[in-house]
Amino acid sequence: xxxxxxxxxxxxxxxxxxxxxxxxxxxxxxxxxxxxxxxxxxxxxxxxxxxxxxxxxxxxxxxxxxxxxxxxxxxxxxxxxxxxxxxxxxxxxxxxxxxxxxxxxxxxxxxxxxxxxxxxxxxxxxxxxxxxxxxxxxxxxxxxxxxxxxxxxxxxxxxxxxxxxxxxxxxxxxxxxxxxxxxxxxxxxxxxxxxxxxxxxxxxxxxxxxxxxxxxxxxxxxxxxxxxxxxxxxxxxxxxxxxxxxxxxxxxxxxxxxxxxxxxxxxxxxxxxxxxxxxxxxxxxxxxxxxxxxxxxxxxxxxxxxxxxxxxxxxxxxxxxxxxxxxxxxxxxxxxxxxxxxxxxxxxxxxxxxxxxxxxxxxxxxxxxxxxxxxxxxxxx
Amino acid sequence: xxxxxxxxxxxxxxxxxxxxxxxxxxxxxxxxxxxxxxxxxxxxxxxxxxxxxxxxxxxxxxxxxxxxxxxxxxxxxxxxxxxxxxxxxxxxxxxxxxxxxxxxxxxxxxxxxxxxxxxxxxxxxxxxxxxxxxxxxxxxxxxxxxxxxxxxxxxxxxxxxxxxxxxxxxxxxxxxxxxxxxxxxxxxxxxxxxxxxxxxxxxxxxxxxxxxxxxxxxxxxxxxxxxxxxxxxxxxxxxxxxxxxxxxxxxxxxxxxxxxxxxxxxxxxxxxxxxxxxxxxxxxxxxxxxxxxx
Numbered sequence: 001x002x003x004x005x006x007x008x009x010x011x012x013x014x015x016x017x018x019x020x021x022x023x024x025x026x027x028x029x030x031x032x033x034x035x036x037x038x039x040x041x042x043x044x045x046x047x048x049x050x051x052x053x054x055x056x057x058x059x060x061x062x063x064x065x066x067x068x069x070x071x072x073x074x075x076x077x078x079x080x081x082x083x084x085x086x087x088x089x090x091x092x093x094x095x096x097x098x099x100x101x102x103x104x105x106x107x108x109x110x111x112x113x114x115x116x117x118x119x120x121x122x123x124x125x126x127x128x129x130x131x132x133x134x135x136x137x138x139x140x141x142x143x144x145x146x147x148x149x150x151x152x153x154x155x156x157x158x159x160x161x162x163x164x165x166x167x168x169x170x171x172x173x174x175x176x177x178x179x180x181x182x183x184x185x186x187x188x189x190x191x192x193x194x195x196x197x198x199x200x201x202x203x204x205x206x207x208x209x210x211x212x213x214x215x216x217x218x219x220x221x222x223x224x225x226x227x228x229x230x231x232x233x234x235x236x237x238x239x240x241x242x243x244x245x246x247x248x249x250x251x252x253x254x255x256x257x258x259x260x261x262x263x264x265x266x267x268x269x270x271x272x273x274x275x276x277x278x279x280x281x282x283x284x285x286x287x288x289x290x291x292x293x294x295x296x297x298x299x300x301x302x303x304x305x306x307x308x309x310x311x312x313x314x315x316x317x318x319x320x321x322x323x324x325x326x327x328x329x330x331x332x333x334x335x336x337x338x339x340x341x342x343x344x345x346x347x348x349x350x351x352x353x354x355x356x357x358x359x360x361x362x363x364x365x366x367x368x369x370x371x372x373x374x375x376x377x378x379x380x381x
Numbered sequence: 382x383x384x385x386x387x388x389x390x391x392x393x394x395x396x397x398x399x400x401x402x403x404x405x406x407x408x409x410x411x412x413x414x415x416x417x418x419x420x421x422x423x424x425x426x427x428x429x430x431x432x433x434x435x436x437x438x439x440x441x442x443x444x445x446x447x448x449x450x451x452x453x454x455x456x457x458x459x460x461x462x463x464x465x466x467x468x469x470x471x472x473x474x475x476x477x478x479x480x481x482x483x484x485x486x487x488x489x490x491x492x493x494x495x496x497x498x499x500x501x502x503x504x505x506x507x508x509x510x511x512x513x514x515x516x517x518x519x520x521x522x523x524x525x526x527x528x529x530x531x532x533x534x535x536x537x538x539x540x541x542x543x544x545x546x547x548x549x550x551x552x553x554x555x556x557x558x559x560x561x562x563x564x565x566x567x568x569x570x571x572x573x574x575x576x577x578x579x580x581x582x583x584x585x586x587x588x589x590x591x592x593x594x595x596x597x598x599x600x601x602x603x604x605x606x607x608x609x610x611x612x613x614x615x616x617x618x619x620x621x622x623x624x625x626x627x628x629x630x631x632x633x634x635x636x637x638x639x640x641x642x643x644x645x646x647x648x649x650x651x652x653x654x655x656x657x658x659x660x661x662x663x664x665x666x667x668x669x670x671x672x673x674x675x
Contacts, residue, residue: 030569034418041415042408043387052408056572060565062423065575159453160521172457175465179472179490199561238561252562289616295518295560 009044010036016075020058023067027058047076063250153198153301154329154378160194167192198301198329200224200239200376203287205306206271207245207278213336213364215264217305218243220369222255222263240296243271244283244306250291280306280349281316288323301376302328305363307337310349317349321356331356334363334372385414391440399590400429400436401583409574410437419514419532419553421568424576426558427620434513434554441552443509448500450520456527461539462497471495491541501528504551505537511552518557522564529567579621581608587621588628595628596637603628605673606644607651610661616654623651641666 013036017027038053051072059068163173170191177186202221206214221241243249254270257263288297302324310317325331333353337343339362345351354360359375362368385391388407395402395410402410410433413420422430438445448459468490475486504512514528531537535550555571557563579587585604592600607624619627630650631639644666652658 026565028569034416034572037416038412041412048404049388049408052405053412055405056409056412056574059573059575060568061562061573062559062575064573158521159451160455160523161453171465172462175469179465179468291559293616294558298560 009039013039016054016071017058019071019075020068023071025058025064025067025071026060031058031060050076152373152377153200154376155195156198156299156329157193158196161191162194164190164192166190198299199296201292201297201300201302201328202239202241203284203302203304203306204241204243205245205278205280205304206243207309209307209309210336213305213307214243217336217363217369218251218255218264218267219260222260224373225252225255226258240291242287242291243267244280244287245271245278247272248283248286248290277311278306278309279312280308280310280353281312281314281318281320284317284320284324288320288327292324292327297324297327299329301330301332303332303334303372303376304353305334305336307335308333308345308347308350308353310347310352314348314352318352318355321353325356325358330358332359332361332372332375333357334361334368336362336364336368338362339364339368385411387411394440395436398436398439400432400440401587401590403579403583406433406574406576409572412572413552413554416572417535417550419555419571421563421571421573422554422556422576423559423573425578425618425620427622428576428578429621430554430556430576431513431515432622434511437552437554438511441509441511443511443552444507445511445513446500446504446507446551447513447515449515450517450524452519452521454520454524456524458499459524459527460499460501460531460537462499463491464495464497468495493542496539496542501531502537502545504553505535505545505547507551508547508549509551511554514553514555516558517555517567518560518563525564525567529564529570532567532570578611578618581605584608584621584624588625591625592628592632595632598638599631599636600628601673602639602670603631606639606666606669609664609669610651613660613664615652615657615660617652617657619651626650639670641670644670 013032017032017035020027034057035054038057039050042049042053044050054072055065055068059065161168161170163170167190170189173189173191174186177189180186202224204214204217204221206218210217218241221239225239225241238252240250240252241255243251249271251267251270254266255263257266291297321331333350335345335350338345338360345354345360361372361375363372385394388404388411391411391414392402392407395407409420412418420433422433424430434447435445471490472486475489480486498506500512504510517525517528520528532553534546536544536546538544578584581604584607585600588595588600588604589597603624607619607627611618627647627650630647631643634643634647636643645662648658648661652661
C-alpha cells in the first residue's frame with residue numbers, strides 16, 4: 001500500500017467506524033486497528049473481502065451483525081457480491097401487530113390515594129405507595145431509596161475450589177509446603193468450594209397495561225444491576241435484564257451505564273415497543289430459544305415482572321412456563337396488581353402461568369420490591 | 382499453511398480435508414492465520430464450529446490440541462501442574478542416597494520431567510499447532526482473564542522454570558454457545574465469526590463430501606428435509622451434524638431413498654426434543670419430498 005493510499009484508507013475506515021459506533025456497534029479503537037491490519041493483508045479491491053474483514057474485526061456479537069449490515073450498505077453502497085442476503089438471522093420472535101387492541105387501564109381507585117402532603121418526607125409511608133400514582137418529586141425520592149436495593153441470587157456452590165481453613169485436604173498446597181520443608185511433614189492445607197450467588201434473570205413486561213409500573217420496575221432492574229459490589233463473589237454472575245412487549249429485547253448492556261438516567265435514556269432508545277400489547281407466551285418462547293436454553297436460565301433465579309395480561313394463547317404461555325420451570329432454579333413472578341384488594345389470579349395468562357411459579361409476589365411498591373429482593377436471595381415467599 | 386496467499390488458498394486447502402467454507406469463513410481463517418489472532422466462533426450447535434478446528438489442523442498438518450472448558454477450570458488444569466507424588470518420591474530417594482546439597486536438590490525437584498503439561502502449555506510448545514478452546518462460555522471469568530493474558534502474548538511464565546514464548550503462535554479457535562456473554566476484552570482480541578446454517582446447495586455438498594457412500598438421491602432428500610425442518614419453529618433446529626447423522630442412519634438401514642414413513646421412523650437422529658418430533662410428525666413430509674422432485 002502506498003503512503004498516500006494508506007492515509008485515504010484510514011480516513012475512510014475511521015469514518016466507517018464512527019458510523020458503526022453511532023449505530024451501536026462496539027467499534028473501539030483497537031478493533032479499528034485490527035480492521036486496518038486485516039485490510040493490509042487482503043486484496044483491497046475486493047469489496048466482499050472488505051465487508052468480511054470489517055465484520056470479523058469490528059463486530060463482537062450476533063446482535064452487532066444486523067447493524068453492521070445496515071451501516072456497511074449505507075457507507076459503501078449496497079451489499080458486496082457473494083454475501084448472502086441475510087447473514088444474520090433475525091431473532092426468532094415474531095412481531096405482533098401493534099395496536100391490535102389495547103388492554104383497559106384499570107382506573108385508580110380513591111382509597112389508594114393518600115394525600116401527598118402527608119408523605120412529603122416520610123419515606124416509610126412512601127415505600128408502600130403504589131408507583132402508579134407518584135409525583136415527580138416522590139419518584140426522585142424513591143430513586144434514592146432504591147439505590148439501596150440489591151438483587152443477589154440465592155447462593156450455590158461453585159465447582160472451583162479455594163483455599164479454606166477447613167474442608168477437604170488440598171494436596172497441591174500441602175505437598176508444596178512439604179517440598180518447601182524438604183520433605184518434612186508439614187501442616188495440612190485445606191480447600192473448599194466457594195459459594196456464589198446464582199444468576200438472576202429479570203423479564204420486565206413493558207406493554208401497555210404495565211404503563212404505570214414499567215419505568216419504576218426498570219429502574220429497580222438498574223438498581224439491582226448496580227447493587228453494592230460484595231467483593232469477588234458477585235463477579236461473573238451478572239444479572240440479566242430483558243424487556244418483553246411486542247418484542248423481546250435484551251437490555252443488560254443499556255442498563256450497564258452507572259448513572260440511572262443515562263441508562264434509562266439508552267434503554268428508551270433500545271426498546272422499540274413501549275406500550276404495545278404483549279403475547280407473553282411467544283416472548284417467553286423467544287427468550288428460551290435464544291438465551292434460556294443455552295444456559296442463561298439454567299440454574300438461575302428467573303423473575304418475571306408482569307401483570308399477566310396475556311393477549312395470545314394461555315396454553316402456549318403455560319407450556320413455555322413449564323419449560324422455564326424445568327430449566328431455572330426458581331421462577332418468581334412479581335405482579336403489581338396482586339396487591340389490589342380483590343385481585344385473584346384468574347385472568348387467562350396469570351392462571352396459566354401460576355402452576356409453574358415457585359413464588360408469586362407483589363411488585364407494586366418499593367416495599368414489595370424489597371420483599372422481592374429478599375425472595376430472590378432465597379427467603380421463603 | 383501459515384504462509385497462505387489469500388482466502389482462496391485457505392478455502393482450497395480446507396476443502397481438501399472435506400470441510401467446505403463460504404466466503405466469510407475463508408476470510409476469517411485467512412486473517413486468523415496471517416494476523417495470529419484467535420478466531421471466536423458462535424452459532425447454533427452442529428453448524429461446524431468444532432469441526433473447523435480439526436479441519437484447520439488437518440490442512441496445516443499440525444496436531445489439534447483441545448481444551449474443553451467447564452465451570453471451575455483453572456490454570457492447573459489448563460496450563461500446567463507439578464507431579465507432586467513423583468517429586469516426593471524423588472526427594473525420599475535423594476534423602477536415602479544421602480544427598481545434602483539443598484540447592485541442587487531443589488533444582489532437581491523442579492525439573493522439566495516433573496512438569497505435567499496441560500493443553501495450553503502443549504499448544505505453546507508444539508509448533509505448529511491448532512488450539513481449540515471449546516465452549517469458553519462455560520468457564521468462569523477468572524479463567525477468561527487468564528486466557529486473555531495468554532492469548533495476547535503467547536508467553537507463559539513458570540516461576541520455577543522461567544518464561545516460555547511460542548516462536549510461532551498456535552492457531553487458536555474458540556467456540557461459545559452463548560450460555561453467558563463472554564467478556565468484551567477477550568472478544569476484542571479475537572476475530573468474531575457467526576456461523577449460519579448453510580443453504581441447500583452447500584449443505585448437500587457437505588453431506589456428499591462426508592458420506593460418499595450415500596446415494597445422491599438420499600443425500601438430496603435428507604438435505605431438503607433438514608432445510609424444511611429448520612424453517613419450522615423448533616426448540617432445537619437440526620445442525621449440519623444432525624443432517625449427516627440422519628443420512629448415515631438411513632444409509633445404515635439400507636435405504637437408497639427416503640419416504641415420509643421412513644423419515645418419521647428415523648427422526649430420533651435429527652430431533653432431540655419430544656415437542657420437535659411431534660411437530661415434525663404433523664408436517665406433510667411427503668409434500669416436502671415431492672417438492673424436491675420437481
